[in-house]
Amino acid sequence: MRTDVNTLGEFGLIEHLTRAFPLNNPSSVKGVGDDAAVIDNGPFCTVVSTDMLVEGIHFDLAYMPLKHLGYKAVVVNLSDIYAMNAFPRQITVSIAISNRFSVEALDELYAGIRAACEAYGVDLVGGDTTSAPKGMVISITAIGQCEKELLTYRNGARVGDLICITGDLGAAYLGLQLLEREKQIWQENPGIQPDLEDQKYAIGRQLKPEARREMIETFRKVGLKPTSMIDISDGLASEIFHICKQSRVGALVEESGIPMHPEAELLALKFKLDPATCALNGGEDYELLFTIDPADVEKVKYLPEIYIAGEILDAKDGIKLNTKGGNLHDLKAQGWVHF
Amino acid sequence: MRTDVNTLGEFGLIEHLTRAFPLNNPSSVKGVGDDAAVIDNGPFCTVVSTDMLVEGIHFDLAYMPLKHLGYKAVVVNLSDIYAMNAFPRQITVSIAISNRFSVEALDELYAGIRAACEAYGVDLVGGDTTSAPKGMVISITAIGQCEKELLTYRNGARVGDLICITGDLGAAYLGLQLLEREKQIWQENPGIQPDLEDQKYAIGRQLKPEARREMIETFRKVGLKPTSMIDISDGLASEIFHICKQSRVGALVEESGIPMHPEAELLALKFKLDPATCALNGGEDYELLFTIDPADVEKVKYLPEIYIAGEILDAKDGIKLNTKGGNLHDLKAQGWVHF
Numbered sequence: 001m002r003t004d005v006n007t008l009g010e011f012g013l014i015e016h017l018t019r020a021f022p023l024n025n026p027s028s029v030k031g032v033g034d035d036a037a038v039i040d041n042g043p044f045c046t047v048v049s050t051d052m053l054v055e056g057i058h059f060d061l062a063y064m065p066l067k068h069l070g071y072k073a074v075v076v077n078l079s080d081i082y083a084m085n086a087f088p089r090q091i092t093v094s095i096a097i098s099n100r101f102s103v104e105a106l107d108e109l110y111a112g113i114r115a116a117c118e119a120y121g122v123d124l125v126g127g128d129t130t131s132a133p134k135g136m137v138i139s140i141t142a143i144g145q146c147e148k149e150l151l152t153y154r155n156g157a158r159v160g161d162l163i164c165i166t167g168d169l170g171a172a173y174l175g176l177q178l179l180e181r182e183k184q185i186w187q188e189n190p191g192i193q194p195d196l197e198d199q200k201y202a203i204g205r206q207l208k209p210e211a212r213r214e215m216i217e218t219f220r221k222v223g224l225k226p227t228s229m230i231d232i233s234d235g236l237a238s239e240i241f242h243i244c245k246q247s248r249v250g251a252l253v254e255e256s257g258i259p260m261h262p263e264a265e266l267l268a269l270k271f272k273l274d275p276a277t278c279a280l281n282g283g284e285d286y287e288l289l290f291t292i293d294p295a296d297v298e299k300v301k302y303l304p305e306i307y308i309a310g311e312i313l314d315a316k317d318g319i320k321l322n323t324k325g326g327n328l329h330d331l332k333a334q335g336w337v338h339f
Numbered sequence: 340m341r342t343d344v345n346t347l348g349e350f351g352l353i354e355h356l357t358r359a360f361p362l363n364n365p366s367s368v369k370g371v372g373d374d375a376a377v378i379d380n381g382p383f384c385t386v387v388s389t390d391m392l393v394e395g396i397h398f399d400l401a402y403m404p405l406k407h408l409g410y411k412a413v414v415v416n417l418s419d420i421y422a423m424n425a426f427p428r429q430i431t432v433s434i435a436i437s438n439r440f441s442v443e444a445l446d447e448l449y450a451g452i453r454a455a456c457e458a459y460g461v462d463l464v465g466g467d468t469t470s471a472p473k474g475m476v477i478s479i480t481a482i483g484q485c486e487k488e489l490l491t492y493r494n495g496a497r498v499g500d501l502i503c504i505t506g507d508l509g510a511a512y513l514g515l516q517l518l519e520r521e522k523q524i525w526q527e528n529p530g531i532q533p534d535l536e537d538q539k540y541a542i543g544r545q546l547k548p549e550a551r552r553e554m555i556e557t558f559r560k561v562g563l564k565p566t567s568m569i570d571i572s573d574g575l576a577s578e579i580f581h582i583c584k585q586s587r588v589g590a591l592v593e594e595s596g597i598p599m600h601p602e603a604e605l606l607a608l609k610f611k612l613d614p615a616t617c618a619l620n621g622g623e624d625y626e627l628l629f630t631i632d633p634a635d636v637e638k639v640k641y642l643p644e645i646y647i648a649g650e651i652l653d654a655k656d657g658i659k660l661n662t663k664g665g666n667l668h669d670l671k672a673q674g675w676v677h678f
Contacts, residue, residue, distance in 0.1 A: 041380035050465055050480060052433040056472045094391040094478050126389055128478075133395045137471070139433050139478035141389060 003103035005131075013129055016103065017110045023123045045151060047144040049080035055135040063179040066105055068207045069138075070112025076233065077142035078120050079211040079286040083231035084153070086146035087216065090125045091117070094139040096132035109138075120213055150225055152290070157228040157247035161291040163310040164226075164300060165257075166215050169236055170275065171264035173282025175199070175206030177271055201263040209286045215305075224299045226290035235283040240319060241333040243291065250313035253331060255323045257309035276323070280331070342442035344470075352468055355442065356449045362462045384490060386483040388419035394474040402518040405444055407546045408477075409451025415572065416481035417459050418550035418625040422570035423492070425485035426555065429464045430456070433478040435471035448477075459552055489564055491629070496567040496586035500630040502649040503565075503639060504596075505554050508575055509614065510603035512621025514538070514545030516610055540602040548625045554644075563638045565629035574622040579658060580672040582630065589652035592670060594662045596648035615662070619670070 008016055053059060053073050061069070074091060081088040093113060097106070117124055122142070182194035211231075219225070228247055230239045236258065244251050258279045268275040291312055292300060300306045313320070321331045347355055392398055392412050400408070413430060420427040432452060436445070456463055461481070521533035550570075558564070567586055569578045575597065583590050597618045607614040630651055631639060639645045652659075660670045 041383070041385055044380070046380055046385050046482070048429070048431060048465060048480070048482065050431045050433050050467055050478075052435055052467045052469050052476070052478060054435045054469055054471045054476075057435075057470055090387070092387060092389045092480060094389050096391055096393045096396075096476055126387060128389055128391045130391050130393055131396055132393045132476070134473055135471075137391070137393075137435055137476045137478075139389075139391060139467075139476075141387070141431060141480040143385070143387065 001104055005097070005099065005101070005103055005106070008103060013103070013106070017106060017129065018124060018127070023125070024121065041145065043147075044145040045086075045148045047081055047084050047086040047146055047151070048141060049077055049144075050139065050141040051077050051080070052137065052139045054137050060183070061136075062183050064207060066108035067112035067115070070109040070114075071116045072112075072207070072209055073138045073140055074113055074116035074120070074122075074142075075209055075211045076286065077140045078116070078122065078213070079231040079233065081142050081144035082212050082216050083229050083288060084144065084146060085150050085216060085219065085226065085229060086144040087213075088120060088122045088142050088144040090123050090143040092126040092141045093124060094128040094130075096130050096137040098132050098134050098136070101136065120211065152226050152229040153246070154228055154230050154243050155246035156226075157243050157249050157291040157312045158293075159249055159312055159314050160294055161227050161312040162294055162297060162308050163240070163251060163253065163312065164290050164292060165232070165236070165259060165307045165309050166212050166288040166290075167285070167305050168259040168261040168264065169232065169280075169285050169287060170268065170278035170282045171202045171205040171261050172209060172284035172286075173206075173235075173278050174264050174267040174271065174273075175202035175204070176284070177273075178202060178267065179206065199263060199267060201261055202267055205285060209284065211286055212288050215288060218303060222299045222303070224292065224296055226292050229288060229290035232285050232287045232289050233283055235281040235333075236289065237280040237331050238283070238333040239289045240331065243289065244315075244319055247312070248315050250315050250317040251310060251319045251331075252313050252317075253310040253319075253321050255321060257307060259307045259309075280321075340443055344436070344438065344440070344442055344445070347442060352442070352445070356445060356468065357463060357466075362464070363460065380484065382486075383484040384425075384487045386420055386423050386425040386485055386490070387480060388416055388483075389478065389480040390416050390419070391476065391478045393476050399518075399522070400475075401522050403546060405447035406451035406454070409448040409453075410455045411451075411546070411548055412477045412479055413452055413455035413459070413461070413481075414548055414550045415625065416479045417455070417461065417552070418570040418572065420481050420483035421551050421555050422568050422627060423483065423485060424489050424555060424558065424565065424568060425483040426552075427459060427461045427481050427483040429462050429482040431465040431480045432463060433467040433469075435469050435476040437471050437473050437475070440475065459550065491565050491568040492585070493567055493569050493582050494585035495565075496582050496588050496630040496651045497632075498588060498651055498653050499633055500566050500651040501633055501636060501647050502579070502590060502592065502651065503629050503631060504571070504575070504598060504626055504646045504648050505551050505629075506624070506626040506644050506646075507598040507600040507603065508571065508619075508624050508626060509607065509617035509621045510541045510544040510600050511548060511623035511625075512545075512574075512617050513603050513606040513610065513612075514541035514543070515623070516612075517541060517606065518545065538602060538606060540600055541606055544624060548623065550625055551627050554627060557642060561638045561642070563631065563635055565631050568627060568629035571624050571626045571628050572622055574620040574672075575628065576619040576670050577622070577672040578628045579670065582628065583654075583658055586651070587654050589654050589656040590649055590658045590670075591652050591656075592649040592658075592660050594660060596646060598646045598648075619660075
């Protein structure tokens with residue numbers, strides 16, 4: 001079935017898309033349906049992050065199901081809120097779409113958005129829905145809360161701090177390479193079904209990433225406040241550069257300390273790529289990179305999925321990578337270049 | 340001069356575009372440059388509104404200078420915050436642009452954004468900058484503050500309340516008609532310079548609208564709390580329908596009570612349009628429509644630029660327009676249909 005969005009009209013469409021979203025957070029005073037949403041903050045700081053995803057740049061609907069896209073679009077924003085050591089409470093979702101998208105297609109997208117809202121306990125409180133001459137653009141703003149004294153910025157790393165990572169890196173990037181390859185094969189031979197069965201992990205990391213909510217909850221439980229934190233969206237190297245630049249420090253990263261999933265390592269070799277390069281520059285894993293005071297090492301030592309991958313140095317020592325072979329290189333931040 | 344955005348890179352571009360934006364509000368704890376912005380709310384409610392503007396749908400760069408576009412994009416969002424009886428404090432700005440836009444073009448856009456930030460006392464605290472295969476999309480989220488007991492929703496109008504409007508309507512729509520006509524003439528005869536000199540008011544209302552900040556300040560001063568409020572972005576008729584639907588009431592609108600600027604009335608006649616229809620369905624004037632308890636009439640009676648244009652009725656009486664000729668019609672909400 002294909003219902004043209006024109007049959008609903010703008011307000012009808014907004015109502016249709018958002019009526020299944022309940023407000024669950026006590027701080028969500030007013031959601032969709034007025035000029036603005038209202039959030040009661042009490043004694044907390046409000047934390048706001050926004051991301052724009054553009055079809056053809058950030059996602060390819062040839063292999064990204066709309067439901068996954070909706071889920072991922074929310075998760076990447078929540079990841080930014082967690083990276084402040086804060087908890088997301090509300091989101092607004094704006095979309096611009098061409099008339100090639102039916103109401104059913106938007107329902108799929110919003111089903112994914114709803115699944116993410118439910119999984120992370122956030123409320124959809126507003127947004128905008130408009131037409132576009134071409135393609136799809138999704139802009140999400142996430143709003144979170146944090147006690148002021150627990151907020152963790154990128155600029156707090158100090159010399160001697162330990163560099164920690166919350167999980168394995170590189171798989172999301174390799175999942176994308178795999179999807180791109182299968183898309184090309186499929187375009188050349190539409191009869192051939194893509195074979196992705198044995199790479200479920202990497203594909204999952206690309207199509208359905210998760211944000212590190214439970215890690216922030218754990219920090220609260222063990223009484224840990226990182227000295228600095230950032231989420232790994234553009235690749236570990238790029239994020240280390242952000243931390244070092246804003247904290248005015250250098251860093252030593254141990255290649256042997258960078259966690260990788262065995263499937264990602266194998267996949268890298270299949271693609272004739274250096275696994276460490278994938279982990280350093282791959283991006284989209286949405287793990288957290290953070291630094292801790294060495295006095296806090298006992299708090300993270302026995303926690304699952306926290307890896308110590310290096311140390312903060314003085315700014316004049318630069319940003320270095322100690323390879324598995326024992327060579328010391330200058331780290332390069334490739335990241336993603338969209339322009 | 341035309342600097343390709345590629346020469347700056349994504350982070351360089353963000354820095355370039357946002358470094359001239361100071362944080363002036365005490366509540367703006369952290370602005371651009373981390374995973375998220377941080378807002379200290381104290382005892383206030385946070386109010387959030389978001390709007391997406393798409394080239395070819397919401398704006399036409401053939402006659403909309405980029406600086407004006409930046410200004411207007413901010414103002415339309417602030418207008419939503421004022422319509423909650425709240426004061427905007429922060430905005431985030433996300434843009435997706437094709438490579439046809441140079442750094443200088445973006446500087447123009449951001450100069451307009453900055454001018455609006457300065458005029459309304461709001462801080463730019465975040466955003467996203469990305470490429471698009473085509474055109475330009477701007478998504479702005481505005482964040483405001485309000486004492487909880489002063490928040491004014493769309494659903495508070497009661498039978499007997501007076502319907503008020505803060506200024507004249509229809510001019511922005513007629514300004515758009517004029518610009519569209521001149522664009523067509525220019526496209527057919529590129530030698531002819533557009534002649535807009537004697538329609539400065541309507542053009543200004545379209546290209547550089549303002550939000551009704553001083554009206555909300557006046558409400559505070561005279562101790563007035565409207566029972567309901569909405570900003571007039573889609574046209575008076577459409578907004579009255581929103582108020583009536585959410586408040587479960589009807590309304591009687593007096594055509595003679597709808598304020599119009601003399602230039603707009605003349606322009607309507609030139610275009611062979613009914614002036615009242617332009618005022619009712621034109622939109623983009625960003626005036627406020629609000630209802631007040633009749634006991635509060637003394638508070639607004641002598642205020643400049645507040646017009647009483649009707650009365651709230653019981654829902655069963657419907658939504659009526661009493662024309663200048665003395666006929667009673669059902670009001671129709673045309674609004675804007677983008678899809």
